[in-house]
Amino acid sequence: MTTLSSRALNRALLDRQFLLARTDHSPLEVIGRLVALQAQEPNWPYVGLWSRIHGFTPPDLVALLEDRKVVRSGLLRSTQHLAAADDFLRLRPVLQPVLDRTARSAYFARNSAGLDTASLVAAGLELLAGGTVPRKELARRLAERHPGRDGRVLAGEVELRAPLVHGTTTGAWGSWGTRPAVSVTPAETWLGRPMAPATAKDLIRRYLAAFGPASAMDVQAWSGLTRLGEIVSGMRAELRRYRAADGRELIDLADAELPDPDTPAPVRLLPAFDNVLLGHADRTRIIGHADRKRVMPGQAQVRPTFLVDGRVHGSWSLEGDTLLLTPFRPLSATDRVALEQETRRLLSFVAGENLSCGGSNAIRFTDIHAAGLPA
Known part of the structure; x- marks a missing residue:
């Protein structure tokens, strides 16, 4: 089994992330390669794409959001990400256990104690009525239905447990240090098609294409999912194995190429x-x-x-x-x-x-x- 140095792993990561050289791929293609871009603050994904794409400008991403080819929602590790619409429909169901786990945390559980989870989600979707509603308005309406409870926390729990996406202005390029108001819509309504669940194996393959070679623990840290070791073991026949300098086993796609570790890396x-x-x-x-x-x-x-x-x-x-x-x-x-x-x-x-x-x-x-x- 080949042992890979830290420098070899570094250059492989930079290469797959388009950081060894800027790419001429479209922003949609780059977002797809990276699986998703973390997007708590609206402007940061724009800088991430600028760092990776020749000639990228903010309107390139704004257009993808307005055309509903890219969406913003909770995804990996229960945090806000931008993802290609097709990927969101496939990957959100795979990652739903992560968001459900967050929704069961003490912060949400204290507020919703005694409420039936399914009924809360159904009420939230009913209030959305298949359309777009400001998050603050959803919170207000939920609080009216459940006096004595924090409507903002109830709305946050609904957003974790149901696949909702944010309106285009939420991810728009704008002033630094400010966050626009968030509006939410059921994903299937926004995109006009149903969820199409992928598998955990599909997610692992996508991860390796963007971050490999890596370990099963690395996939878990990135995704928030747990107990992936057994699934990875079942994929051994299709994966290439390496050894890290510290002895850890690493996996990679069988056809993935590794750049020369001596390849210069730009600032x-x-x-x-x-x-x-x-x-x-x-x-x-x-x-x-x-x-x-x-x-x-x-x-x-x-x-x-x-x-x-x-x-x-x-x-x-x-x-x-x-x-x-x-x-x-x-x-x-x-x-x-x-x-x-x-x-x-x-x-x-x-x-x-x-x-x-x-x-x-x-x-x-x-x-x-x-x-x-x-x-």
């Missing part, structure tokens, strides 16, 4: 919550343990980062019309120039929305202490 700026940082239980192929604590200080936070030689080297943030870069380690002169060039490209990309970003002070470097990060 890349990634959005908050980028999939490439969240696709594995063992993330050391792209981020060190110390850096992970800086980038992911809590369960609900994954800061924007930049890659140097294929690995996380620092974080970044927007402050008015200035992009603030915080390297975790010194940069060579060559890497600093490359980082500044890529940063100016990103500033040009976001400037079309609401930033001036054209002056000499548009890029600023700081250290981890000034940025409030652990040393």
Whole structure:
């Protein structure tokens, strides 16, 4: 069994994520390859696609949302994602146990204690009446039906337990640091066709195409599903096996190619919550343990980062019309120039929305202490 170094795994991941070289594939094709883009904040998926696609512009994704070819909804790990409409109809049923588990957590259970789950979901769908309703309005109506309970939490539980999608304005390109109001619609009504469940094996194959080689535990960490080891074992005949440097068994699609580990990796700026940082239980192929604590200080936070030689080297943030870069380690002169060039490209990309970003002070470097990060 071939042993793969951390660098080999890094280059394989970057290659499959279109981060070794930008692609000419369409945004819909790229979203399909990546399975889904995490999208808690509306603007971040746009930056993720800009980092991967030649000539990508915000209207490219806006059009896909308006044409209902891409939808926003709860998906992997019960978090908000953008996914191709066809993929959502196939994969949401596979991932429904993850969302149901979240709906059974104490936060929701305390509020819905004594309510019949099926009746709550049926009431929510009845109130939607097959159409689009603001989430706040759904919450208000549910609270009227169930006095003494928090309607917002009830609406959140319905959204977890039933496949609802968000209106197009929820995922629109807009001002930084703000979230538009969310409206929800039953997915089958929005898309005009029924759910078409895939299998867990289908999901594993899609994962490996975007994140492999990887372990069964990696698939579980990415998806939120559990007990996939037995399913992976049943797929051994169709998969290729490798060994990680620490002895872990890794699996991959049989026909998947691995790039040369010595392939140069360009500087890349990634959005908050980028999939490439969240696709594995063992993330050391792209981020060190110390850096992970800086980038992911809590369960609900994954800061924007930049890659140097294929690995996380620092974080970044927007402050008015200035992009603030915080390297975790010194940069060579060559890497600093490359980082500044890529940063100016990103500033040009976001400037079309609401930033001036054209002056000499548009890029600023700081250290981890000034940025409030652990040393």
